[in-house]
Amino acid sequence: SVQSIIDQLHEQAEMDLPNEATPDVGIVMGSDSDLPTMAGGKGKRPGAYAALAEELGFEEQTDYTEAPESRFTFETFVVSAHRTPDLMYAYAETAEARGIDVIIAGAGGKSADLPNMTASIAYPLPVIGVPVQEKSVDSVIGMPQGAPITAVDAGKSFNAALTAAQILSREHTEIRERLVDYHRGLQEDVGEVSRDLHEM
Numbered sequence: 001s002v003q004s005i006i007d008q009l010h011e012q013a014e015m016d017l018p019n020e021a022t023p024d025v026g027i028v029m030g031s032d033s034d035l036p037t038m039a040g041g042k043g044k045r046p047g048a049y050a051a052l053a054e055e056l057g058f059e060e061q062t063d064y065t066e067a068p069e070s071r072f073t074f075e076t077f078v079v080s081a082h083r084t085p086d087l088m089y090a091y092a093e094t095a096e097a098r099g100i101d102v103i104i105a106g107a108g109g110k111s112a113d114l115p116n117m118t119a120s121i122a123y124p125l126p127v128i129g130v131p132v133q134e135k136s137v138d139s140v141i142g143m144p145q146g147a148p149i150t151a152v153d154a155g156k157s158f159n160a161a162l163t164a165a166q167i168l169s170r171e172h173t174e175i176r177e178r179l180v181d182y183h184r185g186l187q188e189d190v191g192e193v194s195r196d197l198h199e200m
């Protein structure tokens with residue numbers, strides 16, 4: 001039940017686990033219908049999972065009873081600002097104590113409140129908002145002065161994951177190197193396309 005997840009979040013927040021045992025990035029979304037955009041998948045544009053798991057070597061953490069194999073991990077929760085406000089509050093409120101360093105929060109619809117509410121409650125933890133649809137952009141980025149959020153364009157959860165990694169890279173040289181390698185790969189891809197077009 002939702003209450004048992006809330007209880008579990010509070011228990012984990014009290015545990016004071018070493019950094020290696022806790023997820024580095026928390027991904028939350030308003031509905032499981034946001035999963036294809038937030039995670040990416042078959043036939044879909046690559047999303048946050050592709051950036052984190054495939055490009056940057058993060059592992060998805062689902063078991064909290066033992067330390068994950070990879071040093072860098074992320075977790076995913078479906079948390080609705082409107083259907084499960086208590087869960088949204090508990091997730092954002094406990095995130096820092098649970099060892100999360102940055103949150104990616106996505107929601108769709110015209111009232112995409114999860115990213116900005118999460119940013120306000122989890123402050124000073126950085127929150128990167130993903131408007132799941134074009135019509136969600138204003139709702140996600142529209143924050144009052146003093147209540148910051150960082151956001152990407154509609155549907156660009158891949159970029160949200162890269163931004164999350166950029167934040168982590170200030171503390172972890174290994175992530176910095178992976179980001180640089182990823183970018184080098186992009187440049188090589190463009191170079192190849194140009195070569196194919198121009199037979200250089």
Ligand code: RP5
Pocket residue numbers: 029030031032033034080106107108109111112132
């Ligand atoms: C938003 O409403 C969710 O983030 C989702 O994008 C949208 C529709 O949710 P469902 O009705 O598909 O669950 O809060």
